[in-house]
Amino acid sequence: MDDLVESILDYIRADYTDYAIMINGEWGSGKTYFWNHKIRNKIETMQVNGKKYTTIYMSLYGISNLEEISKKIFIETTQLMDKNLKKYMGAKGEKVIPEYAKTGLDMANFFGVTQNGDKINYEEFFSTEDKVLCFDDLERANVDVIDILGYINNFVEHDHIKTIIICNEKELATKLKSSNLEMKTFIATYLLDKENKLNIKTDEPMVQRIQDTIEYVFDKANDYERIKEKLIGETFEYAPEFTYIINGLLMRYERYPELIRFLRENSHLITSTFNKSGTRNLRILKHALNDFKKIFDMVNKDYPNTNNRILQTMLIFTIAISFEIKAGKVTKDKFKNIMSNEEYRAILVSSRVFMDNRQFYIKEFDNTYYYNFKVEYRFFKFIEYYVRTRIFDMKIFKDNMEVIRNTVDTDKLPGYKRLLTEEYWKISDDQFPAVIDQVLEDVKNGKIKPVEMVKIFAYFSYFIEKHLIDYDITTLESVFLNGMNIASITSEYCDNAEEKLSQIATEDAGPEMKNMIDRFNDINAKLKDKMYKEKADEIFKCIPMKMEIFYDKFAKECSDIPIFKYYDPFQMFQRISCASNEDIVSIREMLAERAKHNKKKIEPEIPNITKLKRIMEDYVDGKCPTIKTVMIEEFAKELGNILNNYKEEKISE
Numbered sequence: 001m002d003d004l005v006e007s008i009l010d011y012i013r014a015d016y017t018d019y020a021i022m023i024n025g026e027w028g029s030g031k032t033y034f035w036n037h038k039i040r041n042k043i044e045t046m047q048v049n050g051k052k053y054t055t056i057y058m059s060l061y062g063i064s065n066l067e068e069i070s071k072k073i074f075i076e077t078t079q080l081m082d083k084n085l086k087k088y089m090g091a092k093g094e095k096v097i098p099e100y101a102k103t104g105l106d107m108a109n110f111f112g113v114t115q116n117g118d119k120i121n122y123e124e125f126f127s128t129e130d131k132v133l134c135f136d137d138l139e140r141a142n143v144d145v146i147d148i149l150g151y152i153n154n155f156v157e158h159d160h161i162k163t164i165i166i167c168n169e170k171e172l173a174t175k176l177k178s179s180n181l182e183m184k185t186f187i188a189t190y191l192l193d194k195e196n197k198l199n200i201k202t203d204e205p206m207v208q209r210i211q212d213t214i215e216y217v218f219d220k221a222n223d224y225e226r227i228k229e230k231l232i233g234e235t236f237e238y239a240p241e242f243t244y245i246i247n248g249l250l251m252r253y254e255r256y257p258e259l260i261r262f263l264r265e266n267s268h269l270i271t272s273t274f275n276k277s278g279t280r281n282l283r284i285l286k287h288a289l290n291d292f293k294k295i296f297d298m299v300n301k302d303y304p305n306t307n308n309r310i311l312q313t314m315l316i317f318t319i320a321i322s323f324e325i326k327a328g329k330v331t332k333d334k335f336k337n338i339m340s341n342e343e344y345r346a347i348l349v350s351s352r353v354f355m356d357n358r359q360f361y362i363k364e365f366d367n368t369y370y371y372n373f374k375v376e377y378r379f380f381k382f383i384e385y386y387v388r389t390r391i392f393d394m395k396i397f398k399d400n401m402e403v404i405r406n407t408v409d410t411d412k413l414p415g416y417k418r419l420l421t422e423e424y425w426k427i428s429d430d431q432f433p434a435v436i437d438q439v440l441e442d443v444k445n446g447k448i449k450p451v452e453m454v455k456i457f458a459y460f461s462y463f464i465e466k467h468l469i470d471y472d473i474t475t476l477e478s479v480f481l482n483g484m485n486i487a488s489i490t491s492e493y494c495d496n497a498e499e500k501l502s503q504i505a506t507e508d509a510g511p512e513m514k515n516m517i518d519r520f521n522d523i524n525a526k527l528k529d530k531m532y533k534e535k536a537d538e539i540f541k542c543i544p545m546k547m548e549i550f551y552d553k554f555a556k557e558c559s560d561i562p563i564f565k566y567y568d569p570f571q572m573f574q575r576i577s578c579a580s581n582e583d584i585v586s587i588r589e590m591l592a593e594r595a596k597h598n599k600k601k602i603e604p605e606i607p608n609i610t611k612l613k614r615i616m617e618d619y620v621d622g623k624c625p626t627i628k629t630v631m632i633e634e635f636a637k638e639l640g641n642i643l644n645n646y647k648e649e650k651i652s653e
Helices: 002-013 031-045 066-077 083-089 099-111 145-159 169-178 181-194 206-217 220-231 242-253 257-265 267-276 282-302 308-326 341-353 360-369 381-389 394-407 415-421 432-444 450-465 473-488 497-501 511-540 547-557 569-578 581-597 603-620 627-652
Strands: 020-024 054-059 131-136 162-167 232-237
Touching: 002 020, 002 031, 002 162, 002 232, 020 031, 031 054, 031 131, 031 162, 031 242, 054 066, 066 145, 131 145, 145 162, 145 220, 162 169, 220 232, 242 257, 242 267, 242 282, 257 267, 257 282, 267 282, 267 308, 267 360, 282 308, 282 381, 282 394, 308 360, 308 381, 341 360, 381 394, 415 432, 415 450, 432 450, 432 473, 450 473, 450 497, 450 511, 473 511, 497 511, 511 547, 511 569, 547 581, 569 603, 569 627, 581 627, 603 627
Parallel strands: 020 162, 020 232, 054 131, 131 162
Antiparallel strands: none
């Protein structure tokens, strides 16, 4: 992002320019935010050869004629104009100055402004000297794009004004193709009929002939490319830094201490849910966060002791349902008929247990947004209703919250979950010692997951620092390390450990905390190896008798993990050699395709692949050729290709 900023500033610094630059990006991706917060101030605070620039920003959204653009520039550049008059003239579509306003413009004659009746020639009244022009939303103007670019070219080519154009070229291309489509179709049909080409029998469909004629006669796209080539010197693709932008969005809630603290603590959930949506529309995210403010306020007001995990799930759900509905990923009625969390979960059970795909979108929604975020309560009818209808229904809200309160009782949660799922200050002074004792007992007995032990140790370290508990940190470290070892016996690999540990501040942590993290990483690595070994056993045992299951599982679960590292090469060969010739070929081709796309990820497999290659070569050596021995020989050659390609890539690095 800094490189993009610097490239734009280099354009401003250039002594002589006879071209504009373009910033291209998707709708809602934050291009305007980027201009306002990253570019505009830098331009206005820099000096170029003793010259200071000011900026003029104009959205072309809804502009219906070129005069409106001149008017907007006039309004922005005129310092003498009364602010009320300025506001009036800024009203969309206003070109005629009312009687009451003419008095305020009598001075215009002094400046040489031309008045034709009640109209003003705005171009005679403004100056663009020492200005940087920024035209936004090019694709949303109601004026022919070619005419707008021609208008802008007057500033660029003749006056050498620094000019930045912000647009979505993808939508611009669509607009150029679809404008006046009915008229274009009529004319194209008329021309084909005139040339007696309508009724000619040909393999080419009629629709295609009409489309080809439209593109030939009305070649707007090429017109655009020609003038763009003349006007635009450089086009920059805007790829936003979402972490920076999201932090900027959160600053809007600085006046609300509880809300901003919660949002910042859970910014990883905001970013993660935003990414999972598969869109880049920051406008929808902005609206979703505004909706969540309302939800957060109401929950804190009427149900102040709500479990933090529930609030986190509400945040995820609000963002997720906003993107699903507002981005048009599903129709509004998809969630309309789901009335409760129980019904939502019943649909999930039905789809997963009974393979009921009648409401597949619910399963897909759940897999998308709640993957690695396991909670029992994950559908909030009052939020869905609010996002869909824009009405905050108090009855639905209270019904939902009463169910949550009765099913998620904070006081009945284990002590360590209370520490991890809610702010510790919500625990009463009377309850706090008992919670601490309970947590320590669970740690000693290995009843807590290793990753959660790390987080809890961070809490305990903080409590010691604040003198809330009286423990020696070294002794506490020993208790936790021992408890982690016990827990590892029955624990599973944590595949999102980095994200979970990022929730605690470790930059200034002492040696004890670093020891905890190192021990966890060591345990987690061993659990990962254990998990992959079990997966390898499960999948490779399907060869040769359950090949359909093997192909399905391998494609879904093993494409980007070094699964061959965890299975004995000799056993692998025995299974492959017992497979049909057809399956031997299929396995070989599958491995070759996999290696093309995952060269770095298969690095741990290299020793076992090398061994498997040798075993296959030894097997066919000296044997009379059969179809099977030839297939195994070809398999060994393919393994050699995989190894050679891997070595070549390593050398090139």
